[in-house]
Amino acid sequence: MKSLGSIRRDFSPWNDPNAKPYIQFDKVTKKFGDFTAVNNLSLTIFEREFFALLGASGCGKSTLLRMLAGFEEPSAGRILLDGQDLRGIPPYKRPVNMMFQSYALFPHMTVEKNIAFGLKQEGMPGPDVEKRVAEMLKLVKLEQFAKRKPHQLSGGQRQRVALARSVAKRPKVLLLDEPLGALDKKLREETQFELMDLQQELGLTFVVVTHDQEEAMTMADRIAIMDKGEVMQVATPAEIYEAPASRFVAHFVGNVNMFEGKVAEHMTSTTRITGATGAQIVVDNGSNAAAGSDIIFAIRPEKIKVSSKKPADAVNALEGEVYDVAYLGDMTVYHIKLDDGQIVRASALNASRITEDPLTWNDRAWVSFRPDAGVVLTR
Amino acid sequence: MNSTWSRFNITSIVLGFAFLYLPIVLLIVFSFNESKLVTVWGGFSTKWYVSLFHNQGLMDATWVTARVGVISATVATVLGTLAAITLTRYTRFKGRVLFSGMVFAPLVMPEVITGLSLLLLFVAVGLDRGFVTVTLAHITFTMCFVAVVVQSRLVTFDRSLEEAAMDLGAPPVKTFFQITLPVILPAIISGWMLAFTLSLDDLVIASFTSGPGATTLPMKIYSQVRLGVTPEINAACTILIAVVAVGVIIASIANKRREIQRQLDERAAQRG
Numbered sequence: 001m002k003s004l005g006s007i008r009r010d011f012s013p014w015n016d017p018n019a020k021p022y023i024q025f026d027k028v029t030k031k032f033g034d035f036t037a038v039n040n041l042s043l044t045i046f047e048r049e050f051f052a053l054l055g056a057s058g059c060g061k062s063t064l065l066r067m068l069a070g071f072e073e074p075s076a077g078r079i080l081l082d083g084q085d086l087r088g089i090p091p092y093k094r095p096v097n098m099m100f101q102s103y104a105l106f107p108h109m110t111v112e113k114n115i116a117f118g119l120k121q122e123g124m125p126g127p128d129v130e131k132r133v134a135e136m137l138k139l140v141k142l143e144q145f146a147k148r149k150p151h152q153l154s155g156g157q158r159q160r161v162a163l164a165r166s167v168a169k170r171p172k173v174l175l176l177d178e179p180l181g182a183l184d185k186k187l188r189e190e191t192q193f194e195l196m197d198l199q200q201e202l203g204l205t206f207v208v209v210t211h212d213q214e215e216a217m218t219m220a221d222r223i224a225i226m227d228k229g230e231v232m233q234v235a236t237p238a239e240i241y242e243a244p245a246s247r248f249v250a251h252f253v254g255n256v257n258m259f260e261g262k263v264a265e266h267m268t269s270t271t272r273i274t275g276a277t278g279a280q281i282v283v284d285n286g287s288n289a290a291a292g293s294d295i296i297f298a299i300r301p302e303k304i305k306v307s308s309k310k311p312a313d314a315v316n317a318l319e320g321e322v323y324d325v326a327y328l329g330d331m332t333v334y335h336i337k338l339d340d341g342q343i344v345r346a347s348a349l350n351a352s353r354i355t356e357d358p359l360t361w362n363d364r365a366w367v368s369f370r371p372d373a374g375v376v377l378t379r
Numbered sequence: 380m381n382s383t384w385s386r387f388n389i390t391s392i393v394l395g396f397a398f399l400y401l402p403i404v405l406l407i408v409f410s411f412n413e414s415k416l417v418t419v420w421g422g423f424s425t426k427w428y429v430s431l432f433h434n435q436g437l438m439d440a441t442w443v444t445a446r447v448g449v450i451s452a453t454v455a456t457v458l459g460t461l462a463a464i465t466l467t468r469y470t471r472f473k474g475r476v477l478f479s480g481m482v483f484a485p486l487v488m489p490e491v492i493t494g495l496s497l498l499l500l501f502v503a504v505g506l507d508r509g510f511v512t513v514t515l516a517h518i519t520f521t522m523c524f525v526a527v528v529v530q531s532r533l534v535t536f537d538r539s540l541e542e543a544a545m546d547l548g549a550p551p552v553k554t555f556f557q558i559t560l561p562v563i564l565p566a567i568i569s570g571w572m573l574a575f576t577l578s579l580d581d582l583v584i585a586s587f588t589s590g591p592g593a594t595t596l597p598m599k600i601y602s603q604v605r606l607g608v609t610p611e612i613n614a615a616c617t618i619l620i621a622v623v624a625v626g627v628i629i630a631s632i633a634n635k636r637r638e639i640q641r642q643l644d645e646r647a648a649q650r651g
Binding site for chain 2 (some may be wrong): 090096098106107121148150
C-alpha cells in the first residue's frame, strides 16, 4: 500500500495541461454595497484536491466559500462546478456541503438525527439512512454518542459530528470554514491529520478556509493566499514558502528578511544585487529582473548562517553585531544589526547540546548564505 | 458580600412584602368566611366556593374569558411571531423604523385610547359588538408583546443553523418548520402565555369592545363589585390566583430542572 505522502507527491493535476478543472472561479466579483469583498478573481481547483484559502480576516476567503455554497451570488463572473454553471442554483440544490465554523449543529436533534438530516432531505429510504448514519458514526468514532444532543458533547466531539453530517451526503465538494478554529492547539494538530486521512479515504474535493498558515501548510495540496479580495499566489505549500511571488506572500507566510536593492548585473541564471547601502549580494535563482531595476531580496531566517568569523568560502557575507539572542530550546534566534543599520533575523537549529561558537549580545558577527538561499521579488 | 440581617433590612423586607401581598392574603382569607359580610369574620367555611359553581353568570363569564384568551393568544402569537421574524431578518426594507415603531406602540399606548379607537372602528365598519370584537381587540393589543418576546430570542439565533439546513438540502419553508421553529419554540410559548395572561387580565379594552352575551370574567367581577362585594367574588379571585400561581410555579420548576440537567450534561461532556 502506498503511504499518504507518496500518494500526495504523485498528485499534481495543476501541472498537467490536459487536466480538467473541477471548480472554476471565472472573473468573479462580489460587492456588498460599496465594499468589494472579491475582486475579479479567477481560480481553478481540481478533483480530489485538498485546497486551502488562506488570508487575514476580511480578505474575501469566506465570501468565496459562501458563493460556492450558494449563500451569496457573485455580482459578476461565473462559478463552474464540474462544468456546470452554478448561477441561480439555490444552496439546497447544490452538490456541495459545508462544515460551518460554529458547527451549526441542530440543538434540538440527537447526533444521529443531525447526521441523518441531509439524507432524509434527498428522500433516501429509512434503512439506507440508518446504514449510512452508522457508517458515518463509525468513521468519526462516535458510535456510543448517537443518542446524545449536541450540548452533551465536548468541543472535539461536536466538531466530528459536524464533519460527519457534512460528508454524509457524499457531496462532490466539501467546504470547510475554519474547521479547527474552535479547538485547542493539541486537538487541532491531531484533527489536521484526521481530516487529511478522511479526505483520502472518501476521495472528496476539500476546500478549506483558514487564517492559520500552519494549518494550511500541513493539510493542503495547494494554497491560495488572498488579500483584499484578490489571489496573491496559488501554489503548493513548499512553493509558497520557498518561492513566494511577492513581498506580501513572503511576509504573510513565515518569517522573512528583506533587502531593498537594485539589480547590478544579470546573467543567465545569476543576478548580482547592490543593496541600498552598497552591500553586494549574488543570487543564483533564475530571476528575470532586468539590470537596473529596483527589487527586493527575500531570505528566510533559517537559511542564514551566523558565525563570529567570516566563513572562508562564503559568496554572500555581511558583517554586523549581535543585537538580540532568543534561546527557544530547539533553536536559537539571532537578531544581527548589520553595519548599515538593517536588522537581520537568523535562526539556528540547536543540533548539539553545546554550541561551539557561542555568540552573545554586542559580539561582532557575520551572516552568510548561499546564492540559492533567497529569492528576488519584483513586486 | 454582606449578608447579615440588619434591623433595617428586615423592616424593609417585611414592609415591602406586606405592601405587595397583604391585599391578596386578605382576599383569600375572606373567601373562606362563613359570614355574608365581607369584612366581618364569621368562621371558616367553603360554602362560597360551592355557590360559585352554581352562579351561572360567573361561570358563563369564565367560559367566555377562557375562549377569548385561548383564541386571541393563539392568533396574536402567530402574527407577533411573523412580525418579529420580519423585523429581525429583513433589516433593510423601506420604512422599517416606522413599521417597528408602529408594532411596538401599543405597548405604551394607554388602554383607554386603544379601547376607544377600536370601539370607533367596530362601529364604523358596522361590526356588532360581542365575542368577535373582544377577541379581535385582544389580538391587537397582545400581539406586540409576543413580538417583543420572540424578537429578543431571534436576535441571538444563530443564522448558520438555517444555512446548514439549506446546505443539507432543505428548502426555506422546510428549514423554517424543522429548524427555526423548534429552536425558538420556548420563546413562542412564553409569548403565548404572556398574551393569554394579558387577555385574562384585561378590563378596560374588554369594556369598550364587548357586547351582550360576551361578558368576560374581569367585567363580571367589576360589575358585581359595584353592587357590593360578596364572598363569592373573593372565592372566584382566589381560584384565579391559585391557577396563575400553580402555572408560574410549574413553569419555573421545569425551567430550573432543565437548567440543572443541562449543566450536568455539559460537565459530563467536558469529562468526555
